[in-house]
Structures are given as C-alpha cells and as structure tokens.
Amino acid sequence: MATQGSVERPATHSLTWLWLLALGGLLLAWWTAWRHSRRLKEETERLARQQRVLKSAHSHLQRKSEELQHLSMHDPLTGTLNRQAFGNELRDRIDHLAKYNLPLSLIVFDLDHFKRINDQQGHLVGDMALALVVGLAHEHLVSDDLFGRFGGDEFMIACPGQAVPHALALAETLRKAVAARAPLADPPIPGLTLSLGVAQADPERGYEVDDLFARADAALYVAKQGGRNATVAADDETAAQVVPNSVRRHL
Known part of the structure; x- marks a missing residue:
C-alpha cells in the first residue's frame, strides 16, 4: 500500500504542475493579447487624433485658399468683381x-x-x-x-x-x-x-x-x-x- 501511494503522489504532483504550466501559458497568452490589443487601441486613437488634426488643417487651408481666391477676384470695398x-x-x-x-x-x-x-x-x-x-x-x-x-x-x-x-x-x-x-x-x-x-x-x-x-x-x-x-x-x-x-x- 505504501508503495502504491508513493507512486500515485508523484503522478498527481506532476499532473498539478502540468495544469499550472497550462494555466500559466493561458494567462501569459491572455496578457500578451491584452497588451497587444491595448497598444493597438492606443495606436488607433492616436491615428484618429492625428487624422482629425490633419482634417482640421486641411479645412483651414482650404478656407484660406478660397478666401484668397475671393480676394483676388473681388473688389474689397464693394464686394463686386474687380x-x-x-x-x-x-x-x-x-x-x-x-x-x-x-x-x-x-x-x-x-x-x-x-x-x-x-x-x-x-x-x-x-x-x-x-x-x-x-x-x-x-x-x-x-x-x-x-x-x-x-x-x-x-x-x-x-x-x-x-x-x-x-x-x-x-x-x-x-x-x-x-x-x-x-x-x-x-x-x-x-x-x-x-x-x-x-x-x-x-x-x-x-x-x-x-x-x-x-x-x-x-x-x-x-x-x-x-x-x-x-x-x-x-x-x-x-x-x-x-x-x-x-x-x-x-x-
């Protein structure tokens, strides 16, 4: 009986470590995926902010271009064509x-x-x-x-x-x-x-x-x-x- 118990305990111990290793691997994979997802989200938000800044700058330049074109064609005092x-x-x-x-x-x-x-x-x-x-x-x-x-x-x-x-x-x-x-x-x-x-x-x-x-x-x-x-x-x-x-x- 003692001999059988001593055989079962190492087997159970090994199985526990396998579960722990598997669980650790899953946790590591989840943490890695979470980190990757967070970085991807942060990069997406950064690109979205940058896109908004570029869009605003483009709209500003377009308005300035239209204003300059208007000024080049119109009399400043009366607003009629020059x-x-x-x-x-x-x-x-x-x-x-x-x-x-x-x-x-x-x-x-x-x-x-x-x-x-x-x-x-x-x-x-x-x-x-x-x-x-x-x-x-x-x-x-x-x-x-x-x-x-x-x-x-x-x-x-x-x-x-x-x-x-x-x-x-x-x-x-x-x-x-x-x-x-x-x-x-x-x-x-x-x-x-x-x-x-x-x-x-x-x-x-x-x-x-x-x-x-x-x-x-x-x-x-x-x-x-x-x-x-x-x-x-x-x-x-x-x-x-x-x-x-x-x-x-x-x-």
Missing part, C-alpha cells in the same frame, strides 16, 4: 454666346458728382454712396448677370442673353432707385444720381469685348455731357461724338 475678374468672365460669356448668335448687353455707369460728395461730405459718406448703389443694383440683378467695379465710382453690369431693351429697362430702374433712395439714406446723400451707357454685342455688331466696352463707355460719356442722371444706348451717332475726342479705354 476689373480683371469681370473682364475674364465677360470674355468667357461672350465666347459662349457667340457660338449661338445670342446677344449680350453691357451697362457702364458711374456716380454723378462723386468727387463733390467726397469733398463736401467726406470719404466715409462717399463709401456709403458706393455701398448704397451696389446694394440697390443687387436688388435688381439676376444670377446670370455679371457685376463689377471698373475703378473709382465706375461700375459695369453684363446681361448675357439679353438685348438692349432689357438692359435699358434695368439701367433706368437702377437710376430711379438711386435717385429716390439717396435722400433717405442715413446720413442723406442729396444729389446722388447715376449716368449710364448701354451697348450690345451680337452677330451684327460683333463680339469683340473692348469694342463693346468702348461703345457703352461712349454712351455713358453722352449721358454725362447731356446733363447727367440719364441712360443712353450706344449707336453709331454716340460713338462718332466721342471716340475721335477721347482715349478709348479697355477691359
């Missing part, structure tokens, strides 16, 4: 319309006696006068229209697909709106009116941008010479009156 951007857009529209023999009307206008407003009421009121005119123009323009500032107090509106009668009606609406609203501004801007010249590009007159602008500019000159606060449509007679005695300007 001269270069307006000219580029106008050429693109005219090239497209020329393929289908469709018209485009151009309105060139400026503020009457703008220098006097600046001199008598100050440049701040002058800026307010520009803002008033631009705001009223936006009230009457449609999405296809182009609106730009040539420089100083001179602006341009292009109406793609529209003939002179439409542009004349728009110009007259704007002229009357400015004359009516200016005295009611805060502070009032008495005497603020517009002079406007209108010209059309079409198969008969051609689609050359500088010629279109010159004809509209000539009509504006006639409106100014006729007493201001008026709208004039370009024709051969207005061009003949102006071109020989003035320097042709270009977009």
Whole structure:
C-alpha cells in the first residue's frame, strides 16, 4: 500500500504542475493579447487624433485658399468683381454666346458728382454712396448677370442673353432707385444720381469685348455731357461724338 501511494503522489504532483504550466501559458497568452490589443487601441486613437488634426488643417487651408481666391477676384470695398475678374468672365460669356448668335448687353455707369460728395461730405459718406448703389443694383440683378467695379465710382453690369431693351429697362430702374433712395439714406446723400451707357454685342455688331466696352463707355460719356442722371444706348451717332475726342479705354 505504501508503495502504491508513493507512486500515485508523484503522478498527481506532476499532473498539478502540468495544469499550472497550462494555466500559466493561458494567462501569459491572455496578457500578451491584452497588451497587444491595448497598444493597438492606443495606436488607433492616436491615428484618429492625428487624422482629425490633419482634417482640421486641411479645412483651414482650404478656407484660406478660397478666401484668397475671393480676394483676388473681388473688389474689397464693394464686394463686386474687380476689373480683371469681370473682364475674364465677360470674355468667357461672350465666347459662349457667340457660338449661338445670342446677344449680350453691357451697362457702364458711374456716380454723378462723386468727387463733390467726397469733398463736401467726406470719404466715409462717399463709401456709403458706393455701398448704397451696389446694394440697390443687387436688388435688381439676376444670377446670370455679371457685376463689377471698373475703378473709382465706375461700375459695369453684363446681361448675357439679353438685348438692349432689357438692359435699358434695368439701367433706368437702377437710376430711379438711386435717385429716390439717396435722400433717405442715413446720413442723406442729396444729389446722388447715376449716368449710364448701354451697348450690345451680337452677330451684327460683333463680339469683340473692348469694342463693346468702348461703345457703352461712349454712351455713358453722352449721358454725362447731356446733363447727367440719364441712360443712353450706344449707336453709331454716340460713338462718332466721342471716340475721335477721347482715349478709348479697355477691359
């Protein structure tokens, strides 16, 4: 009996150690897997944070790029297209319309006696006068229209697909709106009116941008010479009156 007991105890002891070794192996495997899982989770969170930072930086750069592009194309005071951007857009529209023999009307206008407003009421009121005119123009323009500032107090509106009668009606609406609203501004801007010249590009007159602008500019000159606060449509007679005695300007 003693001999049998001594044989069973080593066997039981060996089995216990095998279980302990197996359990230790399982614990080691679990701990290793847990460590690996934790490191993987930490790395995933780190990459997610890094991705958020990169996404935020990308959005910031994109906004800055859009802001710079907007500033490069728009007049900082009035928010309208600047001269270069307006000219580029106008050429693109005219090239497209020329393929289908469709018209485009151009309105060139400026503020009457703008220098006097600046001199008598100050440049701040002058800026307010520009803002008033631009705001009223936006009230009457449609999405296809182009609106730009040539420089100083001179602006341009292009109406793609529209003939002179439409542009004349728009110009007259704007002229009357400015004359009516200016005295009611805060502070009032008495005497603020517009002079406007209108010209059309079409198969008969051609689609050359500088010629279109010159004809509209000539009509504006006639409106100014006729007493201001008026709208004039370009024709051969207005061009003949102006071109020989003035320097042709270009977009």
